[in-house]
Amino acid sequence: MTSVNELIHKAHLARQASQTLAARSTFEKNDALRVIAAHLRTQAATIISANLIDMEHARQKGVNDSLLDRLMLNEERINAMANALEHLADLPDPIGDELENWTRPNGLHIKKIRVPIGVIGMVYEARPNVTVDASGLCLKTGNAVYLRGSGSALESNKAIVSVIQSALSTTPLPVESVQLLEDISHETANQFFRLNGLIDVLIPRGSSRLIQTVIQQASIPVLETGAGNCHVFIDETAKPEMAINIVLNAKTQRPSVCNTIETVIVHKNWFEKFGARLIDALQAAQVTCRIDPRIVDQFPDLIVATEEDWATEYLDKIIAVKIVDDLQEAIQHINKYGTKHSESIITENVQNVASFFQFVDASTLYHNASTRFTDGEEFGFGAEIGISTQKLHARGPMGLSALTSIKYLVEGNGQIRP
Structure with missing residues (x-):
C-alpha cells in the first residue's frame, strides 16, 4: 500500500468506525478498556521487544538520556498503562450527559447534551504510552483515533496498536476504531494535517516545534497543547525547607x-538568606544551574x-535561576517567558497568592505545591490526552469531557417560526 493510499484508507476506516462507536453503550466501552488492559499485560x-529496537536506534542516533527515558517501556510502565485504562473504565462516561435544559415561551423544550467529536487525529513524539492513553480516552468517549507518532517510537507503537486491535476484535467495538499511520514522512504528515472531513480535530503533543508545525500547517481545527516552560517563584516569606x-x-x-x-x-531578600542552600541542593541533585547575572x-x-x-x-537536569525585587517583577517574567502551562508560588503571604492567581496567565496555578501535579491522573481525570x-x-489537563462536543435536542408540538 502506498503512503497516500495508507493515509486515506485508514482515515476512512476510522471515520466509519466512529459512526458505530458513537452508538456503543457505556458498559461495552468500559468492558473493552478492561480487555485491552488485560491484553497489554499478557503481551x-x-x-518490550519492539521497544528495544526503538531504543537501540535512538542510542545509535545519540539521543540524550531524558529522551531515552520518554521512549523506554518496561513491565512496570506497561502495567501502569493497563492500570490507567482500568481506572478510566471506572470513571463516569460523559457521553449523553445533560448539561442544560430549558423551555422557551413558544413551548419548545431545548436540551444540551455531550456527544463524541468523531475522529481525533493524535500527533505526538516518542512516549509510546501516549498511544495507549489516547486510544483509551477516545474509546471511552466514543471517538475513533488516528495516531501519528514519531519514527523514534514506530516499532513500539506498531506493537501496541496491534495488541489494542487484537483486544478490540473480541469486543463489540470496531477494530478499526484505533488506527496508526505507519508512514512517518514529513510529506505524509502534512497531508494528515489536511484530512478535512475525515479527521475532526488534531491534538499535537510534544515539543514546541512539533506543536507550532501542526498549528501552522493544519487546515483541520487544532486543540493546542503547549510546551512547558514552567516556573516556581520563591517569595520573600517562603519557608526555606518547603521551597527547596x-x-x-x-x-x-x-x-x-x-x-x-x-x-x-x-x-x-529570600535569596540573601537561603540562596546558597538552594544552589547547593540543586547541585547535589546533579542539576546544572544557569544563574542571574545579579548573583x-x-x-x-x-x-x-x-x-x-x-x-x-x-527537559533535562538544567535550571535557570532568576532574581527579582518583588512579586510584580516575578509575574512579568512569567507572563513574558512562560508557555501558559503551570506556574507555582511559594509564600506565606495570602495577598501575594491572590495577586499571583489573578495576574499570571497559565492553565494551572499552584500555591505551595509542585507543578508536577498538572496531570490528568493526579487531577482525578484518569489518563489525559494532553495539557491544553x-x-x-478546553484548558489544562484534558480528560474525558475535553474529548466531547455538544448537541442540542429540541422538542416541539408543531411550532413554526412566524
Whole structure:
C-alpha cells in the first residue's frame, strides 16, 4: 500500500468506525478498556521487544538520556498503562450527559447534551504510552483515533496498536476504531494535517516545534497543547525547607516531561538568606544551574543565564535561576517567558497568592505545591490526552469531557417560526 493510499484508507476506516462507536453503550466501552488492559499485560514481552529496537536506534542516533527515558517501556510502565485504562473504565462516561435544559415561551423544550467529536487525529513524539492513553480516552468517549507518532517510537507503537486491535476484535467495538499511520514522512504528515472531513480535530503533543508545525500547517481545527516552560517563584516569606523541596521535586522528579520547571524565580531578600542552600541542593541533585547575572559574584563557577535560557524548555537536569525585587517583577517574567502551562508560588503571604492567581496567565496555578501535579491522573481525570494551554474549548489537563462536543435536542408540538 502506498503512503497516500495508507493515509486515506485508514482515515476512512476510522471515520466509519466512529459512526458505530458513537452508538456503543457505556458498559461495552468500559468492558473493552478492561480487555485491552488485560491484553497489554499478557503481551508485555512482545511490546518490550519492539521497544528495544526503538531504543537501540535512538542510542545509535545519540539521543540524550531524558529522551531515552520518554521512549523506554518496561513491565512496570506497561502495567501502569493497563492500570490507567482500568481506572478510566471506572470513571463516569460523559457521553449523553445533560448539561442544560430549558423551555422557551413558544413551548419548545431545548436540551444540551455531550456527544463524541468523531475522529481525533493524535500527533505526538516518542512516549509510546501516549498511544495507549489516547486510544483509551477516545474509546471511552466514543471517538475513533488516528495516531501519528514519531519514527523514534514506530516499532513500539506498531506493537501496541496491534495488541489494542487484537483486544478490540473480541469486543463489540470496531477494530478499526484505533488506527496508526505507519508512514512517518514529513510529506505524509502534512497531508494528515489536511484530512478535512475525515479527521475532526488534531491534538499535537510534544515539543514546541512539533506543536507550532501542526498549528501552522493544519487546515483541520487544532486543540493546542503547549510546551512547558514552567516556573516556581520563591517569595520573600517562603519557608526555606518547603521551597527547596518543591523546587527539587518540580525539577528532578521527572525532568523530561512538560510540567517540570525550567526556571526558579527567587525574591532577592529570600535569596540573601537561603540562596546558597538552594544552589547547593540543586547541585547535589546533579542539576546544572544557569544563574542571574545579579548573583554571578557569589557563584563565579556557575554559568550565567542568557535571554535564551529564560525562554528554553530544557527537559533535562538544567535550571535557570532568576532574581527579582518583588512579586510584580516575578509575574512579568512569567507572563513574558512562560508557555501558559503551570506556574507555582511559594509564600506565606495570602495577598501575594491572590495577586499571583489573578495576574499570571497559565492553565494551572499552584500555591505551595509542585507543578508536577498538572496531570490528568493526579487531577482525578484518569489518563489525559494532553495539557491544553489555549483558552478555547478546553484548558489544562484534558480528560474525558475535553474529548466531547455538544448537541442540542429540541422538542416541539408543531411550532413554526412566524
